[in-house]
Amino acid sequence: MSGIWVWIEQHEGKAANVSWEAVGLARTLANNLGEPVTALVFGSNAPALAEEAIRRGADSAVACEDTTLVDYRLEPYAALLSKLVGEAKPSILLVGSTTRGIDVMGALAVDLEAGTIADVVGIEVDGGTIKATTPAYSGKLMATVVHADPGDAPRIFAIRSRAFPLPDGDAGRTGEVKMVEPVLAEDDIVTKAVSFEGTGGEISLTDAGIIVSGGRGVGGPEGYEPLRELCGVLDAALGASRASVDAGWIPYEHQVGQTGKVVAPDLYIACGISGAVQHQAGMRTSKVIVAINKDPEAPIFKLAHYGIVGDLFQVVPALTQAFKKKLG
Amino acid sequence: MRIVICTKETPDTAAKVDVAPDGSVTWGDAPLVINPWDEYAVEEALLLGDRGATATTVVGVGGEDTKEALKHALAMGVEEAILISDPTLVDADTLVTSRVIAQAVRKLDNVGLVMLGKITTDGGSGQTPAQVGWRLGWTILTYVSKIVDIDFSAGTITVERLLEEGKQVIQGKLPAVVSVVKDINEPRYPSFMGIRKASRAEIPVWGAGDLELDGISPKVKWVEIESLPPREGECQILEGETVEEAAGMLADKLIEEKVV
Incomplete structure (x- = not known):
């Protein structure tokens, strides 16, 4: 029972950044625990992604490329992962805390009677115990969680996007890539992927280094336009408060907060957002927070590092111009 | 076919959650409410009544407080509620909870669909839906924003x-297990009649013995819980003669912080 395994998730042949962050974390743990790192990649582009996983820190990789695995579906992915992990019995398994990672980890936990810790933002090795920190009560508290008597089962952790550094690739690193066969045939899989509608090149909130977010103060759907322009200059993702989503001004996938997405970018620019406790729960761990609001008493200013008291329809375009000038 | 909705009780989202000196989690005077995500599951189950579902049952795992969440679902229009409560389930993790729910679903007859919110807003990890489905060997459809098509007689679902x-x-x-996101619908407010009916409802309680659950123990434990440290330092308000000047100062600060 040894080894640190990382499941690399991919969409249309491109790995999620959080998976590389998991490889980076695995490398750090491996150096500490003296165990090898193995990456597992299934589906489109698996062999190439396996090589990339090795360049980013894995010692070896296991890959499976098959028509049943092109589009992610839980059953074939979990069945294969469950078989591989069950046979090799690694001591630790890392996945991304994403829609796919959470489901795959949940299924695996059932098969292997393994404990799981989701949404991990910190890991500390303390003798034989591995302590994970994870936000609780939707980010209002922080809990330290450990595995109880893992026995033969791996300790499974799902790590939050952007909580651990993204490792660069090292072209000099090489290792063995083992190709394996899938477990389920198409006839054994009850779900069929019908279609996929991408978000059209928009940067996803959970991956974004910068988020420009608008609340009730934007006043309507067209009020997001100046924010979109700022997003364009900064390569930022567009966020929104619950109030503006509930008003129908912007689709739900943009919502930040307790009933939306929990984010932690390097820079969070809150425009016309008062900063209700539910919103704060979704963004308070951002590295630098900027508030732009007409109301100097808005609670968001208590959380922000920098603020401008003023009309967002004047401030945001001025900020866009300033960045255009200064960033060339 | 019956639809089973799973729910639990969580502090109101507006609550200021904190840790008391004895290490317990507190939420002041804020009420415990039905986990907000589960309201969408309840609403969707009720809407499916028009599409051929014949019965709805809401199941909650927890203590006496959980009855309030169950009553909220009853008041919205769910037909019956069951509370699963047992001293051995106090420290339940998702592995334990999913096993309890799966056993309860097996005990109910003619279940075609289990519906849950995508996550709970307390210690939620969002794994329970997949784990319940994996235990039952059913189709698992999580983070559902729309039920495109469902045919109970043909036994098909597209989401x-x-x-x-x-x-x-x-x-x-x-049969399938479906977890839902907020986008799926607009939960109804319980009607006055619904609230009256729910307040009188007798909710049966099932214990671990009723579900033949022996010797299950959680595989993870919380060793510490703490409040987030308050943010240090004050907000630096940038003021200029003009908006352009203030915006320029802000841009400089952010470039200096190396975040752009």
């Missing part, structure tokens, strides 16, 4: 799922 990169349309067979 739209909200993933990080966009929307996936996926087809499966019933």
